[in-house]
Amino acid sequence: MNTADPLNAPVKATQRKPKPGRLMLTPRNRRELRKIAVGLVFIAPWIVGFLALNLYPIIASFYYSLTRYSPISSPRFIGLFNYEKLLYFDPLFIKALANTLYFVVFAVPLGNMLALALAVLLNQKVKGLSVFRTIFYLPSILPLVATSIVWTWLLHPQYGAVSVIMAELGLPVISWFSDPQWAKPALIMMSMWGTGWMMLIYLAALQDVPQELYDVASLDGASLWRKFRHVTVPMISPIILFNTIVGLIGAFQYFTEAYIITEGGPGDSTLFYSLYLFNNAFAYFKMGYASAMAWILFLIILILTFLIFRTSAKRVYYHGN
């Protein structure tokens, strides 16, 4: 990368052989070390954070997952017992995992598609672009506790605005958050309302697609849809991949809305993975058990991300670098 820079060029075999067992510092080596030291001083805050907030906790968490551990006693090693119990003897774990997969499978693609659709619409030369952009983006940065409470009231089966509108349109009345069938779809709907940040990323990407490509496609008589499919989508495919992965990681950790609105109910229909994990750790004080859950989640996310990267490798187009 820096071959032009003599200071950074790989150090060639030194002219004089250093005596064995003794470290010889040529002036060049010394400069090199000094630069490393300067670099490390600047990134010191991150190093401390990495060790204390990432590396140590990862190791500790893995150790805890092999123990029985409540805050009042010290961890007791029990091998893989937590994992066995989770996978074979805990129906609630399976339920939580299934609920989360349901949420991920619908919320991530739907949110992504809505965000892309909004971005494409906004990218036409429409009047009032900044007003629309604000309206779509704002919900995604509002405090989730407040918006969750608002949605509880919005989807109230009797007095909520949505129920009223649906009744007026002659649609059946749905009890949303108090119906095990509808609680998850209601939360998915709410998550789509918060897709504005993705839309903004798409919008920025769309504005970078060269106009010439569309002009050429027009000359060839391509329809709107074909242009979208064969120009827009390939050109922004790295962004689609990025949004999908970020969305996926977020959806697997879905917590606040379920905690506030449904508290896992009705009938455990919204007991999501993170919620069950949180309950195990901080309500039942099963820290070891919860740590095992965290590691299973971690593995699921890693494997899925890897698979998505692998399967998308051929379809993602990186122009330039």
Added chain:
Amino acid sequence: MRGRKPPQPMIFHFGIKRANINNIVSFVLLVALSAAFILPLFWMITTSLKPIDQLLLDPPVWIPNPLEFENYPNALEEQPFLQYLGNSLQIAVAAVIGAIISNSLVAYGFSRVEWKGRDVVFVLVLSTLMLPYHVVMIPLFVSFSKIGWVNTWLPLIVPAWLGHPFFIFMLRQFMLGIPKELSEATRIDGGSEWVLLTRVILPLCKPALATVALFQFIWSWNDFIGPLIYLNDRDLYPMSLGLALYHNSQGITDFSILMAASTMAVVPIILIFFFMQRVFIQGISLTGLKG
């Protein structure tokens, strides 16, 4: 990433007539979708202004008459929401200061100083973005309780002082865009790295720093699981936690007060957004996520 040509509006070319029709269709769709997106906030605000006897009407009143502003003082009386707001503000500001300082330093070390192994370490920085919070949540809680930080704001503030991969990435991209010659000139004049960072580089990074400040403020303001885990003492609650506990302790009859409280939690973020909209939109481009 910077210095590229100004964003070109993309229009589908079909001759003027087709383009016009497309525009009209897009506009109508956008209006309809906007209405759907606004509905929850509209419902929140109108409910917060409803007198109690108009709250549970069937069919409901869309716009209450008369407007009941008393719900706001009532909300403040029910719960110390003003104190919660003040706590949120203090936590967020402390975190923002830390985020600006730490991420500037770290990003500088990853962009303007050349050292062996830098880019390998940087990959490590980015890889931590993949780590789910739940993996570190329990050991962090255990550690923080051992050093007596539980029931203080420290676990909510101190991590912000240790850099965040997202901000480091963003600032690094920005700093890489500043010409190298600028650094060389200062170094030749005998300026130290510190002088270079504070006098030359950071002043040029103002837009990126503003983005860091905004995002950190919003994250801290909105954070719920952190306060939920660490705070027990009501006097320390930020808005998110105070609102959640108030919600869980209330029945349906208090929805107008709940909506008044929710509005108070939401309004600071809306105000910040409107005052700094430009920075927000910029922030997305700064992350280098474009194309």
